[in-house]
Amino acid sequence: RKEVEQDPGPFNVPEGATVAFNCTYSNSASQSFFWYRQDCRKEPKLLMSVYSSGNEDGRFTAQLNRASQYISLLIRDSKLSDSATYLCVVNKNTDKLIFGTGTRLQVFP
């Protein structure tokens, strides 16, 4: 079983739609959680950290459920520029980040 599992998608949604991505992780010792965004043939960039209480950054909301070992990302009012691959990332307070394979989002006009 992969340490971090994501639905690869693609998710094809119209502009203005709300879309949600889910992610599960296998190691209960995981301490830190993140969502990264990666555009085609580009480096991953930190979108937001994920906290137990849930957190919001503009149109983006992240949730963490430690009991279920489940992380989610909600994007409201999707823009064309949101089209990218979204990577779920966990860290066990070690020196390495564990990346999921990513969920591809395509927003169409």
Added chain:
Amino acid sequence: NAGVMQNPRHLVRRRGQEARLRCSPMKGHSHVYWYRQLPEEGLKFMVYLQKENIIDESGMPKERFSAEFPKEGPSILRIQQVVRGDSAAYFCASSSQPAGNTIYFGEGSWLTVV
């Protein structure tokens, strides 16, 4: 304040040749990480270095791969006797503190083995 700089951005090597990928961390960062991304896969940790020291190389293949971060100059990921399966994007990242905090990625080096 320049970001993480990687070069070359694109590299083509024939099977059996050597590939050298360089990474200059952000100014003030002494922690460097190398990740590999195979086509259609997620990023996989390879190695974590601090100046002149390899801290964690648990993700490095046992043969042909090596990494260094000398006191002066960039970090170098070296792949000897490349094979087709080494074709991938190699990302370097750096941080001012050990990972768990924010790390910053370079734009990557795309290696193609023909």
